[in-house]
Amino acid sequence: MSESTTPAVVERADAERRYEILVDGQRAGLTAYRDAGVQRxxxxxxxDEAFAGQGLARHLVRQALADVRASGMRIVxxxxxxxxxxxxxxxxxxITDPVTPEVLRWLKPQLG
Known part of the structure; x- marks a missing residue:
């Protein structure tokens, strides 16, 4: 997997409850979440397939988790x-909490 030479920007899209990674202004991927108290x-x-193999998922997740830390929340x-x-x-x-049966039961109805 090679690193992307194209500048990528990670943004939190609160209304959609996800972080998006943009390449040249185009959404290349996302990581979705739901908040349960102080847990994200x-x-x-x-x-997206068109952006595969550029290390974008790693960059996206690293930036999302850094944002969770900055906000004082925890990761599940x-x-x-x-x-x-x-x-x-x-x-x-x-700042990482384990995935528990309780979390999974809580998440299921959150996703509809």
Missing amino acids: VFFHTEI PVCPYVAKFLKRHDEFAD
């Missing part, structure tokens, strides 16, 4: 990609 529960991450990695990222990047371990 990440449940889905995707990068239901999304497999976010969970994999956290296993490789322990700098967020201090």
Whole structure:
């Protein structure tokens, strides 16, 4: 996987409850969440096929998790990609909570 040479910008889209990564102003991917009190529960991450292989998912998730830290919240990695990222990047371990059956039960109706 190579790093992107195109500038990418990560923005939090509060109304859609997700972080988006933009390349040249075009949405290239997203990581979606729901908030449960002080926990930000990440449940889905995707990068558009046209932007695959550029390291955008890693950049997106790193910036999203940094924003969670800055906001004083905690991370719950239901999304497999976010969970994999956290296993490789322990700098967020201090603000990561485990995925529990209670969290999964809470999340299901949140997603409709």
